[in-house]
Amino acid sequence: MPGEISPWLLLLSLFGTSHSCLQDPSSAYKYTGIVCRLTYPAAVVLNEKTTKVIEAAFQHARYPSMQGEKSAGFFGKVSYGLENLEIYNLSIGRSDFELRPGEGIGLEINNVSAVFSGTIQYGYGSWLVNVGHRLDFEVETQIDLGINPKLYCGNSKVAADTSDCYLNFHKFRLYLEGDKEPNWLKKLFTDFITFTVKLVVKGQICKEINKLADILAEFIQDTAANFLSDGGISVDIGVTTTPLITANYIESYHKGLTTYLNLTSVINASVFHPDHLTENRMLYFWFSDDIFKPLIAAAHQDGRFQLNISSEDLKTLFETNLSSIKPEYVAKCLLESASPELRVWSSSVPTLNTSTVGTSVWAQATGELYCGSQNKPTLSFQMNITVDVSASYADKKLFLHGKPQQISVIRAELPQQNKLINDEAQVEFIREAVEKIGVPKVLSVLEVEITRLMDKQGANLFDIIDPEVLHQEGYIVTQMDFGFPHHLLVDFLKRTLQ
Numbered sequence: 001m002p003g004e005i006s007p008w009l010l011l012l013s014l015f016g017t018s019h020s021c022l023q024d025p026s027s028a029y030k031y032t033g034i035v036c037r038l039t040y041p042a043a044v045v046l047n048e049k050t051t052k053v054i055e056a057a058f059q060h061a062r063y064p065s066m067q068g069e070k071s072a073g074f075f076g077k078v079s080y081g082l083e084n085l086e087i088y089n090l091s092i093g094r095s096d097f098e099l100r101p102g103e104g105i106g107l108e109i110n111n112v113s114a115v116f117s118g119t120i121q122y123g124y125g126s127w128l129v130n131v132g133h134r135l136d137f138e139v140e141t142q143i144d145l146g147i148n149p150k151l152y153c154g155n156s157k158v159a160a161d162t163s164d165c166y167l168n169f170h171k172f173r174l175y176l177e178g179d180k181e182p183n184w185l186k187k188l189f190t191d192f193i194t195f196t197v198k199l200v201v202k203g204q205i206c207k208e209i210n211k212l213a214d215i216l217a218e219f220i221q222d223t224a225a226n227f228l229s230d231g232g233i234s235v236d237i238g239v240t241t242t243p244l245i246t247a248n249y250i251e252s253y254h255k256g257l258t259t260y261l262n263l264t265s266v267i268n269a270s271v272f273h274p275d276h277l278t279e280n281r282m283l284y285f286w287f288s289d290d291i292f293k294p295l296i297a298a299a300h301q302d303g304r305f306q307l308n309i310s311s312e313d314l315k316t317l318f319e320t321n322l323s324s325i326k327p328e329y330v331a332k333c334l335l336e337s338a339s340p341e342l343r344v345w346s347s348s349v350p351t352l353n354t355s356t357v358g359t360s361v362w363a364q365a366t367g368e369l370y371c372g373s374q375n376k377p378t379l380s381f382q383m384n385i386t387v388d389v390s391a392s393y394a395d396k397k398l399f400l401h402g403k404p405q406q407i408s409v410i411r412a413e414l415p416q417q418n419k420l421i422n423d424e425a426q427v428e429f430i431r432e433a434v435e436k437i438g439v440p441k442v443l444s445v446l447e448v449e450i451t452r453l454m455d456k457q458g459a460n461l462f463d464i465i466d467p468e469v470l471h472q473e474g475y476i477v478t479q480m481d482f483g484f485p486h487h488l489l490v491d492f493l494k495r496t497l498q
Contacts, residue, residue, distance in 0.1 A: 021153035021241055025253065028241035029272045033256020035286035039249045040099065042282035042482065047107075050095040054109050054145065057208040058090055063116075064204075068196055082137075082197065085118040101246050104150035112143040116201070120176070135176050139197060142171035147209060151245065151252075156238030157221055158252050160213040165206035169198060227453050233298045234259045235291070248279050256287070258294040260302065265294035271474045281468075281479040288475050292352050305346035305363075307445060311339050317437050324429035329414065333371035333378055341370045344438065347382060358388040358471050360405065367438075373416075381412040381421075381430050387439055393467045398450050400443040404435045 022028040063085035093111025100106055116139040148164040174194055221237060228235035236257040243252040251274070258265040267290045277284045299305060309317065315334050318326075333340050348364035363385050368377035386406040392399045409431050412421040421427060467480035 021156060021239065023241070025241045025244050028253055030270045031240045031255065031267055032253040032270050032272050033267045033288045033291040034237060034254040035251065035272055035277070035284075036254065037249050037251045037277045037279075037284040037286075039279050039282055039284075040247075043097065043099065043250070045282065045483070047095055047097045050097070050107065051092045051109065053212055054095070054112070054209070055090060055092055057205060057212055058087055058112070058114060061087075061204040061208040063118075063200060066196060066200055081121040083119050083121075085116055085200075087114050087116050089113070089115040099245055099247055099250065104148055104245060105250075107147045107149065109145040109147075112141075112145055114141050114143070115139065116141065116197075137174060137176050140171060140173045140175075141169060141201075144168040144170065145205070147206075149213065151243040151250070153239050153242045156236075156255075158217055158239055158243055160210075160217055162206070162210040162213050165202075165209060167198075167202045167205065172198060228295075230453060231302070232260060233295070233302060235295065236264065251277075256291040258291070258298050260294075260298035265290075267291075276472065276475065276477065278479075282481040283479070285478045286475060287478070289352060289354050296352060297349050300346050300349045303345075305350070307344045307442060308341060309344075309441070310341040314340050314342055317441060318433075320437050322429070322432050322436060324432045325425055327426050327429060329371075329378055330369070330429075333369060337371040339372070341374075343368045343370070343377075344442075353474075354471050354476055355473055356471060358390055358403075359476065360386060360388050362386045364410075365434075365438075367434075376415050378414065378416060379412070380415050382410045383431070383434055384408050384410060385434065385439070389443070390471075391469050393464065396464070398447055400447050400450075402439050402443050404439055407431050407435050 022031070065081065065083040065085075067079075067081045069079045091111075091113045092109060094109075096108045096110070098106045118137060119134060120137045121134050144167070146166045146168070147162050150161045150164070152159055152161060172194060174197065225235060225237050228237065236259060237254040240253045240255055243250055245251075253272075256267065267288065270288050270290060272286060272288065276286055318330075318334055344365055344367045346363055347366040350361060350363040352362075353360050364382065365385055366382045367380070369379040371378040384406070385404070388403040388405055390401045390403075392401065409427050412427060412430055413419060414421065421430075463483035465481040465483060467478060470477040470479065
């Protein structure tokens with residue numbers, strides 16, 4: 001087990017320079033700390049919500065005013081201007097998709113019906129061009145929309161290129177002042193400008209879809225980074241290479257580098273291999289131990305591993321049934337002190353190692369019990385603790401479970417008496433109290449802290465279903481199914497497009 005070691009020496013050994021996007025996924029594996037695999041069934045769930053995103057793209061697109069001039073034979077030239085173009089009566093049929101290995105995603109949205117309305121100014125014939133007419137108009141459309149997004153590594157983030165976007169108009173009818181049976185002159189005029197309106201609608205819709213794709217990609221990645229970061233500690237989850245697309249899943253590779261006090265950790269020997277993940281669940285996250293070690297070191301250096309318990313809370317904790325005899329000075333402290341207080345902190349950088357039997361955490365902790373006097377503790381002790389930690393998730397709550405493997409008292413003393421504690425019964429009481437009271441209390445505090453991070457804005461975009469945590473040599477896999485409630489997507493789009 002680690003002995004006394006300077007936190008800064010450990011930090012400097014863990015931190016250094018990072019790598020940008022690499023071209024070959026297999027060469028990027030060794031720099032990867034986090035992997036996300038989204039399987040085909042998950043893509044089906046997301047596709048069910050695609051129509052809402054497309055609907056938002058149509059409704060929030062801003063259509064610019066249009067002006068043009070066309071030759072009209074013996075009429076001379078037709079000059080026109082369209083403005084205040086808006087959309088209503090929007091309905092969207094079904095959405096189909098496919099994962100195209102090595103290429104991207106094929107997405108088709110069929111039977112999009114919409115009515116556009118606006119105002120038109122026009123004049124025709126050289127003798128009328130300066131007269132000008134102003135009429136209301138509307139356009140009835142029926143469209144099939146096709147998008148072929150390609151995922152790439154842009155500024156170290158997963159980015160979506162939706163420039164391969166097209167609209168097929170099965171119906172496009174422009175009416176002036178609601179006249180659905182125009183005379184030959186109006187029909188001639190509307191035919192002139194129909195092509196221009198089609199181009200503008202297509203351009204603005206595809207532009208809005210590209211914008212929404214960028215917003216969604218940015219939001220999801222920022223949410224993940226926000227969850228893993230807090231205060232002066234942050235985690236870079238930028239991608240190491242372009243996401244991989246197969247017929248069965250989409251997989252992205254992320255750095256997982258901790259930054260603290262202008263130092264950034266390094267991962268250059270990751271054990272990741274695609275075989276570590278299966279395709280049985282909707283969503284997988286692969287986490288290397290190389291993520292958690294510098295994260296824990298930074299949290300220790302930042303003073304995060306400290307716990308103060310006082311007054312009634314402390315007295316309640318010591319109501320736990322222990323087999324060891326409570327020393328007289330502890331009993332007196334709890335009964336007679338107005339405000340007893342226990343202060344506990346990590347006195348060395350904790351370490352973490354994952355294997356097939358679980359995640360083992362080693363920590364050296366120091367504790368001090370104050371009984372009225374805040375200047376000098378009544379009891380001081382230092383311990384080495386090894387605990388196997390596992391996690392479960394139920395009712396949208398995270399639960400941490402600890403199984404102590406080794407707890408040993410390194411040193412215990414009564415500072416006010418300048419006396420070391422050598423009595424085996426007292427040492428055993430301290431050891432048992434740490435095992436049965438201290439470890440569960442620390443885990444409960446960590447549960448609350450992790451829950452706080454999970455509750456940050458946007459972190460509950462999905463409903464997590466039956467998550468599992470699998471422990472392997474040097475890494476952890478979390479696998480789950482998820483739901484995408486309609487109201488969560490609607491709320492997100494409202495916030496985003498305000």
